[in-house]
Amino acid sequence: MKKIKLNMRHKEIMEGYVFVLPFILGLLMFFFFPLFVSIKLSFGKLDKVLGFEIIWLGIENYLRAFLVDTSFVPMFINVVKQTFIKVPLIIIASLLIGILLNKDIKFRGFFRTAFFIPFLLGMGDVMRQLLNLEVDKQVISMADGTLVPRELLVYFGANVVSAVDNFMGIIVLVLWNSGVQILLFLSGLQSIPVSLYEAAKVDGATEWEMFWKITLPMISPIMLLNIIYTLVDSFTDVTNPILAYIQSNAFTSLRFEYAAAMGWIYFLFIIIVVVCVMSILNRYIFLAEVKGGAKNDKKEG
């Protein structure tokens, strides 16, 4: 009897490995080798391109990014600053739009498709053509004065005016960037059982309370996924100036080693940020009990 059980366990392990085998092979072929070479490259100097011989140099390339190169650090700080402004805005905007789309409204299909249009245009090249023609500024100029009257703003002084202008400048891009996030939130919102809201309504909860006590906790796992995705996406966006800088160093100036070192600095920074965000948010993620209850509800229904 015991032997059969052991065999079952072995069989399960074997089957599991069969499923993830392509990924392991892929890692070995297309990931570990380039990653390893890239680390080696960042610590050395390329001697022969063909045989790929590298002379060990130590941390010279890394020091260069911080001490010699005058444009890397300011660019880096600027990118980080922009990302930390953009990510919360994208998350909030896409959550609100997701909730809006989850409501029982007419033309829902139309709305959902419409919100996906900027994503189809792609934040890659097509969108860049449009941005070159300053499309985002046109949207703002059309909205100018209608949302918040200029005259009212002038009362508050120049600081407020410029702050609002900055905000308006970024919000259009934020909205156009949030297609995938809206979809993720929408799918998360769809999986919250309606019975929870009904029970809350019976107990006399307001919409506001239901948002904070039901929607937000239930959606928190997807919130984490979304925040990580948005962080990574905005850090690795093609339009990101720092990646363009690394790119031009590698392929225009042919400084492969320096480009690799900068790439690693950037990558390590992203990892640190993501790990920090994950460990902080993990405390607020709501899992377990109610979720199990919700699943039971579904089964009964």
Next chain:
Amino acid sequence: MIKKRADNFINKIFKSIGTIILIRSVKSPKNFKSYMQKTGRCVTYVLAFDLVFVFLFPFLFMIFTSLKTNADLNDVTVNWIPTTFNFKNYVMAYKLINYNEHIKNSLLITIGASIGHIISCSFIGYGFARYEFPLKNVLFVFVIVVLIVPIQTFIVPMYILFSNMKWLNTYLPIIAPTFFGLGLKGALFIFIFRQFYLGLPKELEKAAKVDGCGFLRTYWNIVLPIARSALIVTLVLSIVWHWNDFYEPAIYVYKPALAVLPARLNSLVTFVNKPPEELMSDVESGLDEDALNNAVLMAGTFIVILPVIISFIFLQRKFMQGIERTGLAGD
């Protein structure tokens, strides 16, 4: 404490708004509740249409601009709708991009890579969702690392790797990794599938196993048909991302004849922005100098993304259903 106070405060505001509506609803014959609902719905619709406007703006701008003549572009009074619809822009953009040559390349990459993604990522994601085996967590950490690491960090070694494999100037460097769950955002798709399978009930698979169905057949005949919604979501995302991406193709495939459409769009931009002296030779070859403007650029942009829009229109309903059913909040 503060939060509670804030809650109370906001509740008070809500209640005071409620009383205002109540007072007004006394005047109107309709009862209070329907009045409340109606105002709420009105606000929702106004907000939704406002947002739709912002979201559709780039698209509408592109279409209207692409139909303008040179005179319309410079005319301040012509804001949206051009005085005459100028379809010549499309003909010109079509010729300049060399559309019918390069669309084949884009289609090949996009179809190959997205098929690779839906096959491999659904397979790998299933392993992560259903089986327990040693080093599973370590492997899953690698999924996240692959997701996070920007391709630019190791593009140079990748280039050298593929040049050693004699894969440069073919589409294999883009298509082959997708069959192993890597490639453009492949790790994200593995993640999506894992979350999807975690939300599926196990009963069907158990029943199949009891009936003596092998694990691969169970996967192929039972799991995959159920996973159709997740497959469509992945397919659409993969198609859109691969179609718009030209970073990797531009590096591995540098032969001009093999360029993808977005890369051609880039060369159209440089063409439009060329100084007039350089254009003279082009004019002699039959191009109208006046006609090279942003309208042509927009027409080119439109025809480049047209296939994506068409495929999205076809998959749209299934895609949206898929989004609803994927239930990513599971786990």
